Amino acid sequence: MSGHIKMKDKKLLNIAKDVIKLEFASLKKLHSNIGSSFEKIIKTIVNCKNGKIIISGVGKSGIIGRKWAATLSSTGTPSFFLDASNASHGDLGQVTSNDIIILISLSGQSEELKNIIQFSSRNKNIKLIGITSKKGSLLYKNADVPFLLPSVKEAGPGNFVPTSSTTVQIALGDAIAITCMQYKKFGKIDFKKFHPSGALSIKLKTVEDLMIQGNKIPFINQDLSMKIALKTITRKGLGTLVVKNNLKKTTGIITDGDLKRISNMNKDFKNLKIKKVMKRKPFSVDKNMLAVEALSIMNNKKITSLCVHQNKKKNKTIGFIHIHNILDANIT
Secondary structure: OHHHHHHHHHHHHHHHHHHHHHHHHHHHHHHHHOOHHHHHHHHHHHOOOOOOEEEEEOHHHHHHHHHHHHHHHHOOOOEEEEEHHHHOOOHHHHOOOOOEEEEEOOOOOOHHHHHHHHHHHHOOOOEEEEEEOOOOOHHHHHOOEEEEOOOOOOOOOOOOOOOHHHHHHHHHHHHHHHHHHHHOOOOHHHHHHHOOOOHHHHHOOEHHHHOEOHHHOOEEEOOOEHHHHHHHHHHHOOOEEEEEOOOOOEEEEEEHHHHHHHHHHOOOHHHOEHHHHOEEOOOEEEOOOEHHHHHHHHHHHOOOEEEEEOOOOOOOOOEEEEHHHHHOOOOO
């Protein structure tokens, strides 16, 4: 009995591997199809300055179209999905001059698409990008920018379950989104703006997002006494003071560890001026540095805080970041 089960298990694994093998082969075909027509798609999208990017499709292609719209929007190309079935019942009013419509349809002949194709054909300022696997289809013939999906074998008996074909459609959408993203130089910081609550956004927080600013920065004048420094560091509660001169330029730092060490070495330490005992040239980072990088610097230097500057002006402290500011934000 157990041997029979093992044979069945092996057969199940082989079925799964065959599915993946077929889909892998379909992706290789798509890879070979990336050429001048793909380039035209990218140029059409990135040159859309005053219009919208609208994705549409029906059935499985419609589901994938929603994914295309979401991926494009999150990577710097604002777009939305238009349900092809609803388009004929008033939703075409969402499409205006200078817009780009991307229609996805394997057959290119779906009845629901005809009204959208006709609508775009009558409006010369609307560009139609047609994604289909049939070169003789209505969609391919009427698209301003047609793209021919490769003919692929679907997984499973009968070659009728949308599997390899949908894998190809998803991959093409990702390729379009990432190509547009890099063409526009849409980077990590831009991505963070569109994902303020996501886990990735937390990792992309900058020093500026978390730093202490304004009156909360533990500043102290270098000409004051260590007696005042002791009171100030206790009141601020950050374990560090940022020392500046009368020109408000940062000249050094002093930590609670420095205070203890100096007090053990000099009984009259309270009357010493801060500038005589402070550490000069404190570590300072740019406000646009990722917080995770600042944390790495602290760990490597074995320090618990950093001064923050902008535009390479390290002697002008605009913020202060403590290791707890980063850890409290769950950045590790």
